[in-house]
Amino acid sequence: MDLKFNSSRKYISISIPSKSQAMSPHIKSVDDIIVLGVNLSKFNKPTQFFICVSGVFMFYLIYGYLQELIFSVEGFKPFGWYLTLVQFGFYSIFGLIELQLIQDKRRRIPGKTYMIIAFLTVGTMGLSNTSLGYLNYPTQVIFKCCKLIPVMIGGVFIQGKRYNIADVSAAMCMSLGLIWFTLADSTIAPNFNLTGVVLISLALCADAVIGNVQEKAMKLHNGSNSEMVLYSYSIGFVYILLGLTCTSGLSPAVTFCSKHPVQTYGYAFFFSLTGYFGISFVLALIKIFGALLAVTVTTGRKAMTIVLSFLFFAKPFTFQYVWSGLLVVLGIFLNVYSKNMDKIKLPSLRGLWNKTVEERKTRTLSQTV
Secondary structure (H helix, E strand, C coil), X not given: CEEEEECCCCEEEEECCCHHHHCCHHHHHHHCCEECCXXXXXXXXXXXXXXXXXXXXXXXXXXXXXXXXXXXXXXXXXXXXXXXXXXXXXXXXHHHHHHHCCCCCCCCCCHHHHHHHHHHHHHHHHHHHHHCCCCCHHHHHHHHHCCHHHHHHHHHHHCCCCCCHHHHHHHHHHHHHHHHHHHHHHHHCCCCCXXXXXXXXXXXXXXXXXXXXXXXXXXXXXXXXXXXXXXXXXXXXXXXXXXXXXXXXXXXXXXXXXXXXXXXXXXXXXXXXXXXXXXXXXXXXXXXHCHHHHHHHHHHHHHHHHHHHHHHCCCCCCXXXXXXXXXXHHHHHHHHHHHCCCCCCCCCHHHHHHHHHHHHHHHHHHHHC
């Protein structure tokens, strides 16, 4: 603010700086989207989408491989909740380190919101990890692929969204594919257990809510990805620690893992590191493009994870897996199409019929001439 005095005319002129001049660097950086030290705000939308999708696929494919590798260790299957505790601990450390590298370290999202998000995150990841003790990895992943269904339901009730016929058709295709895949798994899989289906279904419900809550909180309060990861996972770590302590599940898990440190803690470190990098890109997708598109991208990644699981780990196989998987893929396509109807123009049946009639008329006229 500049003050100018003029003794002859006896007036004071006050010049107020513009909004951009008065704004501090910290406030300017509020709208920046930084992932692993890279400011995505400097790129256009297609480039942002390409970077986020590449990060999600690369890190989460490694994440999925390590997750199945950990549960292939003999005797580890009962300790899914302990793996989640270790994972949350690593995520909290990674989030704290990343938060120190950015300028604006203020917490923008309210603590009550983080307590809700942390509870949902614990339900999502804890139940998902635990379900692997009862299900084949591809079955667990195919359930995750159908996260679109509860996300749509959550979008209607939490954010008041409305979906078109293409989205509804996508949800129906995914539901049918999911049922078919589960029936195939129950027929040929020796370790199929209905408990695993219940656990992964509950995890999906929590996941549906968390995507919408995260999207709403990050857009409303303009919170950063590192802030979201640090507070939600550190609070979730406390939740799981209290739960394992109260249920006496902590001591057996620590004893088992101490006997196999490399196969448990070693794998868990890289498992958590790739998962942390992956969740950073997922949060960026949610903030830039919304929860539904983020779910579509992660669903495509999970479909690829299923293929890699059959290639790297021996397990029973039936072609019902292929047909049911194709139904799920069709649902993914319909969902993507519904978000790009203005860019993707599929020909209607009436249009194809009119085109055929016109071609026949043209041929008739040419033959007549």
